[in-house]
Amino acid sequence: MDILIVLEDSNGKIHRMGLESIVGAQKMAEELGLSIGALVMGANVDLLAEEASGLNVGEVLKVENELLSTYSADGYAETVKQVIEQENPTYVIFGHTYQVRDYAPKVSAKLMKPFIVDNVSVTTNGGNSVFTKLMFNGKLFSDVTPTGDGPYLISFQSAAFSSEKADVGSAPVRDCTVNLDVSMIRTESEEPFQEEAGGIDLTSADIIVSVGRGIGKEGNIPLAKELAQALGGELASSRPVVDAGWLPAAHQIGSSGQSVSPKMYLALGISGAIQHVVGMKGSKNIVAINKDPEAPIFEIADYGVVGDVLEIIPKLTEGIQ
């Protein structure tokens, strides 16, 4: 095959970002006349293989190995590397998940082939794929092309494509074998866990008032809290606010926090770095207040105010009351 899509297990189902990346791969396949195969790997992946065979791919490759029963960067990187060597694809496509970010760079190093990450789209120019990614924390786009011979490793950002378009198909499943040895795996993993039990569920909130670095200091957080109360909404934040210790991690929206789609998302002093945007861009109405007119948050805002949040927030609370 020409394009190999590496799918990830997410609680027994194919990870949403894998389904989205299939849509990107299908676009490339159509424009460049390429064939697609999908890879599932683990200790027992019958269910994943079955789900993958219902997608619009040419075939499904299934790797089963006891050493893949729990995730390890060493085991997964070695498996993907060996499958690439056996199948010789030109493009290897991943969703830009945390797991992929952990092991795919190792595949890149093992093969000395580029890993072009976190792309939001792909276009075709003169028979070659051009990948568009965000740089400078979302402030600029850049078009990136691989140079030299493939395979090229590519990851697509969350929601780069809509997974609803991952057409239905009936692909055959083929077993693949890799040679893994227990000595290759240099890590021991414990069970995943969640912190902050009894934390706040922001996913069901209709109105979210979210603060970013622009709130200035911890002492200003109550201003936003009062506004949230006046609106009958929940208080949330971007990562820098949690990193600074101004709010607990349970309030965090974004790739490492919660993903929300409220009726109104009021972003106060949030620049709109991509790690935050992936967690809130599905909101029905985004209202952004930021002093920087160039802030990327305005790219996705329905309503924007260029101004000082500290001046506006108290008056807005008053106005609503």
Place this chain on the structure above:
Amino acid sequence: MKIAVLVKQVPGTESPLPIQSNQNWVDEGAVAYVMNESDNYALEEALQIREANDEGEVVAVSLGPDRSQKVIREALAKGADRGIHIQLDTAGMIDPLVTASYFADTFKDENFDLIFTGLQSDDLGMGQTGIILGELLGMSTASMAMATEVGGGKIKVKRELEAGWFQWVSLSLPASVSIQSGLNVPRYPSLKGIMGAKKKEIKVVTPSVANQSQSVEKVYVPQSDKQTVMIEGSVEQIVGKLVETFRNEIKVL
């Protein structure tokens, strides 16, 4: 315990980013540079490990043009023992495979027990250099550490997973670990530290130029297809229009 920390000089969050007329890169002359945010946390984690063990060495390493020495000095002022500057004009994108190869060449006689990097740089955002470097040097690797525990020839790393999940992973040393921001409270340099940093060694090395496996064709400002209604006026007018929008357009009041 000998720890290398990779520190990168990147545009600050408030820095202007004018694009060069050839659209290849930003106009670096107009950029205000700072230490990459997650690198600052990586440095702090390394310093805390050295202090807890009361022995060892923390080496701050940066790749870039001459201006990069500023972030090495900053690291030295905060307590790093010495610096290495891999001197290279980095205007435009440097392929992470190439970047990591330069570090690997520089480190081959250093025998570091640990390499810490920030999770990703705030300019290119590739998020790969530390992991590739670990792989090139035959080290075990882990990404997105939210806590570390060192002991018994191992490092235990609390890895951040998606959507608020975590996992402890134990790695044999030597290891290369990427550090997520927020895992500690980075210190500020003391006056004594700043004075002392001037006497600390920064070794300058010059790599031979390697072939890139990916390149930037052009950089540009994102064009939004979303129509954003900009609300303008005095603070009072803005507040009035916002309340009206909440009530009549979004219908949340």
